Amino acid sequence: MSISATYEGVTRRRVARAELTKFRSLRSSWVTLGLALLFLIGFGVIAAAQARTGNDAPGAEGATGYSMALFGVTFALIALGVLGVLTSSAEYTTGMIRSTLAAVPRRLPVLWAKAATYGVIAFVVGAVGALVAFLATSAILSGTSSAVSLSDAGVVRGLLGAGVYLGLAGVIGVALGVLLRSTAGGISALVGTFLLVPGLMALLPDSWSDAVTPYLPSNAGASLYALTQGDGALSAGAGLLVLLGWTALALVGAAYRLKRSDA
Amino acid sequence: MIEARELTKAYGQKIAVDGLTFTVRPGAVTGFLGPNGAGKSTTMRMIVGLDRPTSGTVTVNGRRYADHPAPLREIGALLEAKAVHPGRTAYDHLMVLAHTHGISRHRVEEVIGQTGLDQVAHKRAGAFSLGMGQRLGIAAALLGDPATVMLDEPVNGLDPDGVLWIRNLLTKLAAEGRTVFLSSHLMSEMALVAEHLIVVGRGRVLADTTVRDLVREAGGDAVLVSTADPVRLRSLLAGPGVEITGRPGSEQLTVTGRTPREIGFTAAEHGIPIFELTRHEVSLEEAFMNLTHDAVEYAGRAA
Ligand SMILES: Nc1ncnc2c1ncn2[C@@H]1O[C@H](COP(=O)(O)OP(=O)(O)O)[C@@H](O)[C@H]1O
Ligand SMILES: [Mg+2]
Secondary structure (H helix, E strand, C coil), X not given: CXXXXXXXXXXXXXXXXXXHHHHHCCHHHHHHHHHHHHHHHHHHHHHHHHHHCCCCCCCCCCCCHHHHHCCCHHHHHHHHHHXXXXXXXXXXXXXXXXXXXXXXXXXXXXXXXXXXXXXXXXXXXHHHHHHHHHHHHHHHHCCXXXXXXXXXXCHHHHHHHHHHHHHHHHHHHHHHHHHHCCHHHHHXXXXXXXXXXXXXXXXXXXXXXXXXHHHCHHHHHHHHHCCCCCCCCCCHHHHHHHHHHHHXXXXXXXXXXXXXXXX | CEEEEEEEEEECCEEEEEEEEEEECCCCEEEEECCCCCCHHHHHXXXXXXXXXXXXXXXXXXXXXXXXXXXXXXXXXXXXXXXXXCCCEHHHHHHHHHHHHCXXXXXXXXXXXHXXXXXXXXXXXXXXXXXXXXXHHHHHHHCXXXXXXXXXXXXXXXXXXXXXXXXXXXXXXXXXXXXXXXXXXXXXXXXXXXXXXXXXXXXEEEEEEEHHHHHHHCCCXXXXXXXXXXXXXXXXXXXXXXXXXXXXXXXXXXXXXXXXXXXXXXXXXXXCCEEEEEECCCCHHHHHHHHHHHHHXXXXXXX
16 A cells, blocks of 8 residues: 555644635535625626716715725625535535544544635635725726725725625634534524624614624624724724624634534 | 443433443454444444444544544544535545545545546546445545444445445455454345454344354254154264254254264164254344344334
């Protein structure tokens, strides 16, 4: 047999490499990443084109060129978050988890590797998509009153912030998939957290809602890429900390379930 | 070497594995035999750490499976349930597992060749037939070139070609000196390949024996004799290590410890007429049924 004499053991880097190969080798990964880019760039371009022709997109009154460029962030978040969920829930729905955990029986390295590799992928796609959306938008809007430029204050930081938001949302998706072990469950939890819970805040008394809302994952995430902070919104730095807190919480839950439950 | 000590697994109220203690010795094929629901798959999942024992321990080569730095090098397992993403090619599936241990691409190609997957290696596993899927599972089990290979009902549902292929593979693995631990609910399958047998029923060990001893205990080497003078023949055949039974007044004796040939000669020497002289064939299947009868009965009533 031709196994080389070098010591072959499971290491963190090797598990990460395996996770990257898992991701690369599924067609759905590429399709969904493409969709995320399409949403991110497409919605920005459409919003800008509408503004250019004088038809404000619904809800876009008073939008700046920058906010138009990032109009697609929420849609991209759904695509990237769902792909994050799938990355881990499909392990359970297909039975692949048994192969995975037989190879890495300590288990937790799989979660960290999945979260890290997918988090970086979602961040890169998010940041690149946001940059392209911005450049396309600024080209469309050049010469109008909403013209924007990459050298405007805070723009580069904001675009990176959008990437970080999408990357962390992807990690939360991965964690939800491991925690719930079901694609439908994971996607519901993700969509609920990022899209429905903010709407439910209206049901709370105003004082409560004002106190809680900025700390929701979606609002904390939005403050990561906002160019100017609205009333009561968190600063970008505070938003990052809060979003990291939510991500850590989801990962701890996932780690607990992964370590404790039978595969 | 696999060592289980008082291994127990309960799923809620259901006790699937109930204090199993056994050792799978190196360098031999050990069959893990028991009716459906006996707890074989559960035991095998606990061996590779997929299920956590409720109590008791099981070790592979002296350590818990998860405590080995390179677990795939210690034991390769083909489990009962599917363990492949259908959207991934066989090659990519094996590469994923190889990466976790730093196993080379060359080795992946080698196990693909060994399991006859060359033609389909770049096809998605979801399109595989049952037999091809089984080969992929075996390729994964062999990937780390482990000294121990564990297979859970590997021939279940396979066509005759597939069954033959698995049987040859097992023989080859054993000839290479590997420890093979193989489960089945069919004695006939086991008898062909296993030397050692661990028989389980209702989550307990019913017998830890060899195929030969199991048959002997079930009366496999007895000879039936019908004769005109059972009393005289009986006294002529008696001796150390010989056991003879027969109902009074019956012309039939059951003899263990003498061959039909010896009995025939003795009878001829003394001019005793014989009407029947047959080896009493206890099939392995029968021996197994006797052993697991109670366990199956219980399962039938409990279900
Ligand atoms: N995950 C599970 N949850 C609940 N019961 C289970 C589970 N796995 C197995 N069982 C039960 O445990 C018993 C043993 O099952 P199993 O180990 O699959 O037996 P075998 O492989 O010998 O057919 C069966 O009664 C089965 O229904
Ligand atoms: Mg089974």
